[in-house]
Amino acid sequence: MKFSKYVTLLVCAVSLQIWGCLSIEIENYFYHLQSFVDDIGPGNYSYFKLSRQGNVRIFVETLEGDADIYVSETNSxxxxxxxxxxxxxxxxxYVDIPDSFKRPAAIAIYGHPRFxxxxxxxxxxxxxxxxxxxxPEQQHFETTEDEELTGWHFLLKILEFVLDVAL
Incomplete structure (x- = not known):
């Protein structure tokens, strides 16, 4: 019984490590538009609107406390x-907002009440x-890592299957 717990932990650790590598590969496809730093009180929200068309990623790095992201296309x-x-x-x-999502999209950053x-x-x-x-003038943003990403995706699917079987 203990052996299966260790195998499960090992599979989880490997999966997390692969996710870290995978996110680096995916990040190469994203172009940074802007950043800002803000703070919010416990249980409060900071709101902003996203008008930019296309597939957009909103990435929030918590510097203190715990910030969470909520996105809506219907609720302001x-x-x-x-x-x-x-x-x-x-x-x-982070939240990936697809191009099909109605704009302007409403973004809320929530400050967890325990901080x-x-x-x-x-x-x-x-x-x-x-x-x-x-x-066409933006072709220099194109990367050539599609094959590596596909390989990582395949390996990740295998690890997900092993994890599902182990649990």
Missing amino acids: KPTFEDYDFKSVTCGED SETKFRCSVYVDTRDLAQND
């Missing part, structure tokens, strides 16, 4: 009870594969 002030997309981890959060203050850095990225398709 999304909450943890009313949203379309969310990311609620401790530390780094007296939450300080965060919010960064907005656009998928450069969209830029390259829409603007």
Whole structure:
């Protein structure tokens, strides 16, 4: 019984390591548009609107406390009870907003109530594969890592299967 727990932990650790490598590969496809730093009190929200078309990633790095992201295309002030997309981890959060999502999209950053203050850095990225398709002069954003990404994706699917069987 203990052996299966160790195997499960090992598979989880390897999966997390691969996710770290995979996220580096995916990050190469994103072009940084802008960043800002803000802080919010416990249980409060900081709102902003996203007008940029295309596939966009909102990335929030918590500097102090715990910041979470909520996104909505219909509600102008999304909450943890009313949203379309969310990311609620401790530390780094991101949400990928597809081009099909209605603009302007409403973004809410929530400061968890267990902290007296939450300080965060919010960064907005656009998928450069969209830029390259829409603007021929932007071809220099194109990367050649599709084959490596596919290999990582395949390995990740195998590890997910092993993890599902182990649990």
